[in-house]
Amino acid sequence: MLAYALRRLLISVPILIASTFIVFIGGALTANPLNQLQARNPPPPPRVLELERQRLNLDEPLLERYWNWLIGLFQGDFGPSVHSNLDLGSEVIARFGVTFRLIFLAMLIALILAIIVGVISAVKQYTKLDYTFTFFGFLFLAMPSFWFAILLKEAGISFNNAVGEQVLYTIGDSSVYVAGGAWAEFTDVLGHMVLPTISLALLSFAAWSRFQRASMLEVLNSDYVRLARAKGLRRGKVMRKHALRTALIPLTTVTALDLGAIISGAVVTENVYQWRGAGSFLLESIRNDDVYAIQAWLLISATFIILFNLVADLLYGVLDPRIRYA
Template identity: 85%
Template sequence: MLAYALRRVLISVPILIASTFVVFVITALSKSPISELRAKNPPPPERTIELERQRLNLDQPLLERYWNWLLGLFRGDFGPSVQSRMDIGAEVVDRFLVTFRLIGLAMLVALILAIIVGVISAVRQYSGVDYTSTFLGFLFLSLPSFWFAILLKQAGISFNNAVGSQVLFTIGDSSVYVTGGTWAEFTDILGHMVLPTISLALLSFAAWSRFQRASMLEVLNSDYVRLARAKGLRRGTVMRKHALRTALIPLTTVTALDLGAIISGAVVTEKVFQWQGAGTFLLDAISNSDVYAVQAWLLVSATFIILFNLAADLLYGVLDPRIRYA
């Protein structure tokens, strides 16, 4: 298992390095950070524009800028922002901590629901439960993420008005002033996560449950499962040790590949619920033509996607020992 893990880690390193180059080149060629400065009326002095170009390292060739930016990453320096007082590295860390607690909880909820619903639908194929889960799956798949988030927000507001108190939080990732200590702060953050988590989790669950159902049906009809039943093993043992373990491999692949889509969905969800997370950070950086901030966001996202796919590769070896010995 150790050799298998080391091979996967070594493969991920050049992929990460290549992603830094692609991220830098695409964002550097997209728009000049001083375009907004030149568009001001009246225009600033040419000397001011030249000093800003030097501060943002725009006077350097592209490859030299990339090399200096890459060296700065090892020191925790993501480059200068168009907002001279903003530390991009510190801001990215704070914003992604907010976003990843939403993504983590949403993925956990979606995975649990997908496994339960997918297994039950496969075991009880063509039953009422199977048809109902299929209908709900396609329903959630067809819903645009921003529209579903808006519906949940309006439903939360209507519910609060009906009961006459603030039960469901619809704005922000936490309250400004919370009294009562650590436990009160924790419950406040958890309360603000309810609606955004439902919005993000149900859209992911819809696709994952269909994959889990198809994978479970394929495994249940395999020869080794029929052999296990013929040997007299208990139904629960066959389902848990022989069927479900193998059926989780395709779901692991889909979950790892969908992380990028979940992060992009979190951007929309945060905008609807007015969270000050990584999604808002990205939208603000794009509107301000803050190239280094956009590069930092894309780099952190790419790093987590690569790490998540690496974790999925390692999980393959846990679920199916034949993979790590191949």
């Protein structure tokens, strides 16, 4: 298993390096950080533009800028922002901290629901329960993420108005001031996560449950599961140790591949609920043509996608030992 893990890790390193080059070149060629300054009326003096160009390293050749940026990344420096008083490193890490707690909880809930619903649908194939799960699965699949988030937000506002107090939080990732210490702050953050997490989790769960159902049906009809049942093993043991373990491999693949879609869904969800997370950070950076901020966002997202796919590769070896020896 160690050799298998090392091989996967070594494969991920050149992919990560290639992603830094693609991210930097793509960002540098698609936006001009001086646009906001040049659009002012009256226009700034040429000397101001030249000094800003030097501060943003725009006077250097493109490949030299990439190399200096790459070296800076190892020192925790993501480059200069168009806002001279903004530390991109601390800002982007703080924003992603807000976003990834939403993504982690949403993915965890979506995975648990997908496995439970997918297994039950496969075992109860063509029953009323299977048709009910299928209906709701396709219903959530058909809903645009922004529309579903708005519906939940409006439902939360209506519920608060009905009970006469704020039970469900519909704006922000936390309250401005919370009295009561660390536990009160923790519960406040959890309260703000309820509606956004439901919004993001249900849309992911809908697709994953269909994959889990199809995978489980394929495994249940395989010869080795029939053989295990014929040998007298209990149905629960066959489902847990033989069928479910193998059926989780396709779901692991889909989950790893969907991380990018979940991050983009989090951008939309955060915008609806007015979170100050990575989503709003990206939109602000795009509006301001803040190239280094956009590159920082893309690089961190790419890094997490690569790491998540690495974890998925390692899980393959855990779920099916034949893979690690292949």
